[in-house]
Amino acid sequence: MKRTLVIAPGPTANGDLHLGHLAGPFLAADVCTRYARSTGQDVLFGTGVHFTQNYIVTTARRLGVPPEELRVRSAAQVEDTLAAVGIDPDGFVRFDDRYVKTVRHFFERLHGTGKLRLRAVKFPYAPHTGAYLTDAYVRGGCPVCLAEGCAGLCENCGHWIASADLIAPRSTLDPDGPVELREQQVLVLPLEEHREALVEYFAGRAATMRPRLAQMIEEILSRPLPDYPVTLPISWGIPAPFPEVAGQVIYADAETIAWSMHCTALAAERRGAVLGADDELWFSDAGTQVAYFFGSDAGFAFAVVGAAMLLALGGYTLPEHFVTNEFYELDHDKFSTSRGHVVTGRELAAEVPRDLVRFYLAATGPDFQRTNFNRAALEHVTGTRLVRPWNRVVDKVAAWTGRGPLPVSERSRAAAGLMLERFAAAYDVRRFSLTAVAFTLSEQLARLDRWEVGPGDAGDFCHEVEVFLRCAAPVLIDLAGQALPERTVPARPDTVQVTPVRLPRLAETGS
């Protein structure tokens, strides 16, 4: 059986995680990992923070703090927020010397393949400051979808936009300053040279990519593929170790694979492995498969450029699964720090038991399209589909405690087997879906809630409640932690008798 490397790429270290981040990749990666582990699969989960994008510089300027301070503070907030909602990665990427070394080493090897090219590329340039304006430093219209935004990955259409291609570019930090285009020699990875291999690779992923990513990939491959920059003529970032581009930095959005390799190495080490190098788990003979969880607007950098870099290097396994998500909104508006809105997972988990937070985020998660968070809906949905039905089930089990052991019928073992199959279908990484997990959970709980238990089937009922709880454990981590001595999911139900035990109740949100 292959070891699965679950990766939720780190957010830019320019603030805390909001609920949109959590309901998207992070909760999904955590739930997927917990389920896989409970069925005996070998799985590692890595995430962290990404420290080198120049969004950190522009946000820091707005907040009036040094960017180095902002990124360290943000990393601590992200770790706290993940812990507050019970998202428990094995590895967490921080900015340190080892990360810098991994990135430099990765690009030295890529450079050594001879597949990077030195090209004259046009960039917006601010003549009065002498600064090249890339990514977060420049705003304008997207030449693909016309949305207003920065250069780089367009969060609206998902295409990668070269800084010089923005319509009517202007400086983010100095919006009234003049901007002209100026050429500079940088190192690029010409993606067009890898077209054939990319087409074949994505054809192999077609069966499991979600529709939005599949459409984006189709669009991207239907037009000329860009020369993707590997170095940029700016000062924020990891210095590029190449004399022909002296003084330049590695492009932050080219670090995707180096970041991912580092992240999985940290995860393996935390679980006791001793690795010779950060990329060891990615060797094509390492017996691993990579499953990414990210917002579909990150698809270009991680899926397309990532695959092209791995193909250029050779000898590595290519990612097997991309579990993407769309935007999650707050009261039908973009998440923001506007007053009166609970927006971070930490704030919400301080008021609402985290099992309820996890269930509601799963039930409303933006798996396939934009979805919405609403506090009143959280109370209603968790109350009617989870807390009250579960507490009625607890009361029914309590009526039989101290009367065991009770027999379990063949019919009940068969029913439990079907329940295991339904949950497995929702949790399986190939078709993983948080909303399908939450739906299965509430449907199975409703069935147990409707059950009128009598002396003839009390053993069956208690047995199916226990199997249900094992299946729900990746979402309801605290409930399962209190109720179950161990949280494995059986391959096939073979229980012949049960001794009913008192089960913990769930608390309502109470506000």
Ligand SMILES: [Zn+2]
């Ligand atoms: Zn766009």
